[in-house]
Amino acid sequence: MIWEIDEKKVVIEGLDADGRPDPAYAAALGLLQAPSGRRAVAGVCDLVAWLLLQLPLWLGAMPLLFKLAGGSISPYGFVNHPGFVLAVVMAAVSFVFSLVYCIVQLAMHGVRGMTIGKAITGIRTVDVRTLERPGFGHVLLRSLILLGASLVPLLLPVFLASPLFDGSGRRRGWHDKATGVWLIDVRSGLDPFDEKRLRVARKMVKAAPAAERAVLPSLATPTDSHAQPEYRPGSRISAGVLGVARPHAADERPAVGLSQATAPVQPAPTDAGQPVLGGFRPADPAVAGPDRAPVVDQGLVSDVPVTQPPAQPVQPPVQAEQPRQVQRPQQPPQAQPAHPVQPEPSPQVAAAQASSSDAEPPVRASAPAVRYALRLDSGESILVSEPVLLGRNPDATSHPGARAIPLADASRSLSKTHMLVRPVAGGVAIVDCGSTNGSGLFHDGVEYSVTAGTPAMAAEGDTIRLGDRRATVVRV
Structure with missing residues (x-):
């Protein structure tokens, strides 16, 4: 039997291939x-x-x-x-x-x-x-x-x-x-x-150099009217937000902005090509008849609750010089009963009917604010939704309102109270609390020193150095 002894050779850093100092x-x-x-x-x-x-x-x-x-x-x-x-x-x-x-x-x-x-x-x-x-x-x-x-x-x-x-x-x-x-x-x-x-x-x-970020195509409108844009989106809505509309079935109504609206009445078949005014197609003496019904245009549905207009008496024929009035013809017997029963409106719809002229469209819920977190080199993540105080055993006495979070540090490169991290728009703000080994900020592969007591901005993807520890700013 041959015994192999594992000799621990001391590896000296900074020597070239010939063993000479570099x-x-x-x-x-x-x-x-x-x-x-x-x-x-x-x-x-x-x-x-x-x-x-x-x-x-x-x-x-x-x-x-x-x-x-x-x-x-x-x-x-x-x-x-x-x-x-x-x-x-x-x-x-x-x-x-x-x-x-x-x-x-x-x-x-x-x-x-x-x-x-x-x-x-x-x-x-x-x-x-x-x-x-x-x-x-x-x-x-x-x-x-x-x-x-x-x-x-x-x-x-x-x-x-x-x-x-x-x-x-x-x-x-x-x-x-x-x-x-x-x-x-x-x-x-x-x-x-x-x-x-x-x-x-x-x-x-x-340490290996940080990978460079890929250059994304510009979304800005070219100044030259004849130039082609670098990025062509799938769809553009009237608000200017880029995206692709979600397809839905013919009998499905999109829920965005229509939480308090009643289901629209399915229109009766009409002739294509007739002009639409105010959501109703006016009656034409040439084509109007007892089997013709007002048509609701599906493309003009708004956030205001839609109700069926009250029944109006049939007017006799009017003079040619007077404006035409919309007549409500009788529904065909095979389509609807002689006396259709109107559904009882909900309380929200009744309130909208009572103040139809003064009603305001419902307020849309704002999108949740973007939050950021610190992903440590150990794999743990710290949510920065409030001021956070980092260190071996941070003392929050001099930083009221900050949440103290102790970090494990085998090499003892962290100070007791090392850094204060606060959430700001677009990332986090870091403040070195006068640490012994200092702090740094890696942005685009370049390290910038963080002066004690001076706030520094860290955006998404930047890496923060606390002594020997590392933390990356990520979006939650």
Whole structure:
């Protein structure tokens, strides 16, 4: 039996196919090379701090040593000199302080990538491959190389000037390349020792770019009268709304806007081509007869309830110069009974009959308002019908009326009270509540930073970043 051991290999991001560090990846993270001027100032600051620790030696012990070296006193006189004990104490103080200074400098340089001078000038040292702390061994070897170069005349200035001749453009000197380190600027660029920001930057670099939205045809009317429109709808109604009318059967009456209207009376067969006035076809002496009935035009039905007009007595023939009056002929015996029974109108129809001249058409119900929600990267959705306060444990004391919703955050990139989301027309308004890791807004594949306390508009399809979490604005 062959046992296979699964070795967990550490995957280092930012290396090319040959295993060398990729400068483009570091630039995408936001890492910037340290300027040469500030590197020189950092070295001077470290040297000045070390010289200050040598003052006890130079002031308390060196004068007596100069007398011994010049022959002013003998070795016996040097040991029995009244200032010998003070000289030894001052030399010991300088030695101890210098030893502690070197240990602290090496420890800070290896763990945090900075010395006293680098901390003052805003410079950090990182491992060029992992972009993390350089390690105690690398910085110790780098210090020994500079110390050895200082023992050879004119060799130390050459080492210190070697970053100016770096062909890669990253300002790495010979001692930097020998130890695999890189000096970066944390004032203008990203601080890699801020683990949360470095983790967010790596995720942003690995994230796939947002897909571009498809270009839809324009619905605007072309300005040129001879130009053809880009989009031809199936139907256009008189209100200007585009769409296709829903087909219905011949005996089915559309319910839109006719909830309080009575069923129309089916018209009797008439001659096609007769003019229609006010919904009734006037009687023609040539074609009128006892079997002719008024015709109701189905295309002129409105929202006002329709009732059958009251019966009128039959008028005798009138003069030619007088206007013709509509006669109500007798219904044929085979179509309707001699005395048709009128149905009892409903209360709504009776009220409409009582005020037929002053009645107003019924008020149509308005369409429901569009609402939006936040779809989190975990698959959950949060309806934004009121102000919503998001965070690890949001406190709504300073935001009265807002609904506090805690979000799960394993990486602890969310602040306790991270963001306020309010519903607005066309989307939602987001306000960063002074979070530690900040917030962002992705629109058309581009991220825009959200300033704390300043509202930002997020439309449908935009993505909101809260620390390491993501939420997409969707329409409900």
